[in-house]
Amino acid sequence: MIWPLNTTCCRSLLIMATDHYTQAELMVAAAAREIADQEVIFVGMRLPLLGFLLAKSTHAPNAVGIYELGLIRDSVAPEPILTMGDLPNFYRAQWLCDMADMMGLLQKGEVHASFIGGAQVDRFGNLNTTYSRNGSSGTTRLPGSGGACDLASLAQRHIIIMKHEKRRFVPRVDYITSPGYGDGPGWRQRAGLPRGGPSRVITTLGILGFDSQNKEMVLQSVHPGVSVQTVLEHTAWPLRTAPEVSTTPEPTQDELAMLRRFDPQGYWTGE
């Protein structure tokens, strides 16, 4: 690994930070809480990668990590990693194999949860990472699915992590890269998807779930210092809120200490 990195050319992932922790650290801690012990997790990249490591090191020591490049490991890599393909992630792994093996396990239904990010999400949790329309200036081409479409199609549940902005939280996505609940109840079954759907959306402003009946996104908690009104203003449809919107728990000192070991340069979770 090459430390330290010159990260000045990277856009910050953050909007704001408190005295004690950054917004990204709060989001990673929230992601970690979505993972139960013994679960098989399709890990993904960026903040979810750290969330998995944090869960492994705290309340979910027996969780198993599946990485789509063809890797299974049930321990934390011996050194900080920036991507799943960094060599410390291969060190004493449980299995190095074909990507098709990972996708087969996913398709069989053996993956409890997966994590994905997106550029655009809609009220039914459909995600777009392919094309977005810019009004009169045409379309912006985004990188594409990668494995996100597969994770959203085939995991028992998936968790979405993304920035909360009005241009990203839209009534209907321009392109469904990763299917959520489509246009509402029964859509996934009619499409032929065998299971699953988004269970949670962790954003820069709060945490959202989905109504079990109509499959619409519902605001469940706001991050410390964020008002419900702010979340509503940053959502481009009339967002439903839970009867009692709580405050997202702050990361504990132990969690923060652990996290800073995994991301010592603050590449993903710094200011």
Place this chain on the structure above:
Amino acid sequence: MQSKVMDLSLAIDRFVPSGSTLVTCTCLEALIPFAAGHEIMRQKKQDLTLIGPISDICFDQLIGAGCVSRVRAAWVGNVITGSGYNFRRAVESGALEVEDHSNFTISTALQAGASGIPFLPVRTALGSSLMETNQSLKTMTCPFSGDTLAAVAAITPDVAIIHVQRSDPFGNAHLWGNLGIAREACLASDHVILTAETIVEPEVITSDPNRVFTPGFRVSAVAHVPWGAHPSAVPGYYNRDHQMYLNYQNASRTVAQFAQWKKEWVDSPSSRSEYLKLLGQERMDDLALKHHLLSEPADYGY
């Protein structure tokens, strides 16, 4: 048996003509054959179709160099920073046709190609817009269960380019670390080009046949290219050069910036050894493995 070892420039000249369909960057983030990509750029190949899963910046570079007319892939960008600017520019200007896959469907398309059948069914992507925009994906009804499935049409590339740790002169090679879609990519392709960190005696390869990822008899060329996958990682040889990927984000932001980057890193160094001089020994020492872990030998005796 005749040796298949040849210069990388000859291998690219002979087996990657303009108009080829090429599958490469098959191990997602590790083992990306950047040296081969740069040689394709230097030889100014045109009208290539690139096939791959998450291709990282190698595809973006080939697109920026004007070598590509079509991409059949799951993701094109820069893994640790996001967008691939050459890819964006080419798609948004209409210069590049894209067939959008997921990682699973591109693997499945190559598995079908590798097996000599026209398609394979999966349960992914159903209901997604990929099913509408990608003509290689169709819904079908399972003849046994009646379930709705996605049929993925086979892909049979002209050539696969794979970077490996070691190969013998005849194309029998060891690849370790994550395998991505390397196995189905090679079996589906008419030709296979290997770039190898080291060339070894056949006895080294046959001492551990389980580590061979594709049969040597189907390999067309073997090029000895140490550090041929830099800035990606090669298990057993060197770590990922994250700084190079971070720098590339700015270096590809505009057409002019990319032209400058290409001049410095692709056009001026006429070979991989010149490129390594540019990279510098200090950087290579930084990237070298610091903690070795040798596997226990396996007994293949009788």
